[in-house]
Amino acid sequence: MKLCNDTLTALASNGRDIVLPEYDRASIQPGIVHLGVGAFHRAHQAWYTEAAMNRFGGNWGIIGVSLRRPAMRDALAPQDNLYSLVTRRDASERCQIIGALNKVLVASEQPDAVIEALAAPTVHVITLTVTEKGYGLDAASGTLNINQDDIAHDLNNNGTPQSTLGFLTRALALRQQRNLLGVTLISCDNLSDNGRKLRIALLQFARVNNRLLADWIDQHCRFPNTMVDRIVPATTDTAIEKFSGNYSFADGAPVFTEPFSQWVIERNFAGPVPPWDKVGAQFVDDVTPFEAAKLRTLNASHSLVAYLGCLEGHTSVAQAIKDNFIRDAVIALMREAEPTFTLPESFPVDDYQRALIERFENQALEHRCEQIAMDGSQKIPQRIIPVIEWHIARDSIPRYACLTIAAWLGFLRSDHTVNDPLADTLRKTKNGNLAEGIKTLLAMRDIFPATIADHPGIADQVLRESHRLSL
Missing domain, CATH: 3.40.50.720 (NAD(P)-binding Rossmann-like Domain)
Structure with a gap:
């Protein structure tokens, strides 16, 4: 029927x-x-x-x-x-x-x-x-x-x-x-x-x-x-x-x-x-705090799970979040993002973050890491850059936001298919050694503003995180 x-x-x-x-x-x-x-x-x-x-x-x-x-x-x-x-x-x-x-x-x-x-x-x-x-x-x-x-x-x-x-x-x-x-x-x-x-x-x-x-x-x-x-x-x-x-x-x-x-x-x-x-x-009347929370918490975490998952050989989000390293990194990224937006006092931020981990763990959803990994050049500016800019303005370097960029770079330099409107430009990150790849990526003004690209602490932190990922 x-x-x-x-x-x-x-x-x-x-x-x-x-x-x-x-x-x-x-x-x-x-x-x-x-x-x-x-x-x-x-x-x-x-x-x-x-x-x-x-x-x-x-x-x-x-x-x-x-x-x-x-x-x-x-x-x-x-x-x-x-x-x-x-x-x-x-x-x-x-x-x-x-x-x-x-x-x-x-x-x-x-x-x-x-x-x-x-x-x-x-x-x-x-x-x-x-x-x-x-x-x-x-x-x-x-x-x-x-x-x-x-x-x-x-x-x-x-x-x-x-x-x-x-x-x-x-x-x-x-x-x-x-x-x-x-x-x-x-x-x-x-x-x-x-x-x-x-x-x-x-x-x-x-x-x-x-x-x-x-x-x-x-x-x-x-x-x-x-x-x-x-x-x-x-x-x-x-x-x-x-x-x-x-x-x-x-x-x-x-x-x-x-x-x-x-x-x-x-x-x-x-x-x-x-x-x-x-x-x-x-x-x-104002969507701003809700969209900031979602983009910098759920969506940013999704990008981190996707890139780390692809690098570690995990197929789905549910598989990747079982990896203790990935799980801990996701929780830490949420904590880094938390002070960058202000939600109504009645909104339970801790409960929201715990619920996100539970949603990622849902074994019935075969949400593929490679699906989430596509269009990184369009997603990273919405999900990660506001977190980095907030911390830079307060003289701090957000380690796990930088880890997300490092994981994305690792994905771009790997053998995975890059499905992205800027794919031809992003392929340039494969040229040269790791430090040169980072410099090339951060110099892409279609993605990164000068406040991040010209900040030596960000490039240094992305390089450290890249080494931790053995890229």
Whole structure:
């Protein structure tokens, strides 16, 4: 039996405890377009939206957009865009069928359909998980990188857009021309100040060719900052096969995740949004302390686990965290990061840190170290550099933040495949001896600011940590 609309009733009586949609899918109109549909979105934003529609109804169906590849559309379309979300903690698991996704469009194949979906009058919210590199921002300056290939193409070509910003500006121009309302654009990527950065990138992009459009966007659209948190490993073919055996129905695109989930959203909307705050998300006035805590604690630790895990031959985070050296280093990095942000007094920081270790230990999640290790040039500036800068300003050298850079350098100089938008530049770190590799890495202004690159104590500490790793 294959998962689809016609088999939902049968799934409810197959003897397994499976949670099904509680609303009429056929009557739901799309109210959200999501750019970058993938496993994280389907386990996080779509899951919150599903919960909101289950409890309160509303036309909050999601049109997903895959910017490049058709694989997600091809997997979901035959099953009416239904998919299974399996929540796992060690030996226990829970299966829920998510129905919030109306359809998936492939931007490279259906550009006009994507633009029309974004410009539809029923759509009030656009969400994004396009990774750090999808915003077209220069990491050092924080401004639009007009030389990035997709950005340069879209700024100099009136044809089919290739970039996230290109599609957004084309669609928002249509909304302006049709006298439609503005929208709320919600970044769900692991960027500090992600809403503000999306706004900067989009306005700078629009102003190059259409200053009036940029002014309209600035006046009518909103870009709330957010913090998102849920561990969602990439789904493997083996996991799909095991799922079908366990549940006696076929799902070509299940998602596997942990019980923990968090979504903090700045209360800054252009119009209606789903009642996510009634189903577990938080609407707050200031996201900054939450995003700093998450980026510098969970995400920074994830990077350290990933690079050390790869260097030590561990496949998954759960395997790596069993290594006493890695575990102790992660705890020490969390302690280094703790004074660099201020959370509300009611927030239990110690409990949060202990819970992170427990989440890393979850044996049911096969979160691969190599998956987390990708795009280091985009992640390190968000996760590690603020910690180093905070300590430098107080005349101290953060050993474990420097260890993270050393581990990343070791990964770059190893035989592992480097999947990174700056891969060609990063290969230069393999030239020369270890000290020269460190100097080359720290001199990359796309990644490291001068305050760190020119600080002799940082380079010396990274070298000491590299020797401790026997690089």
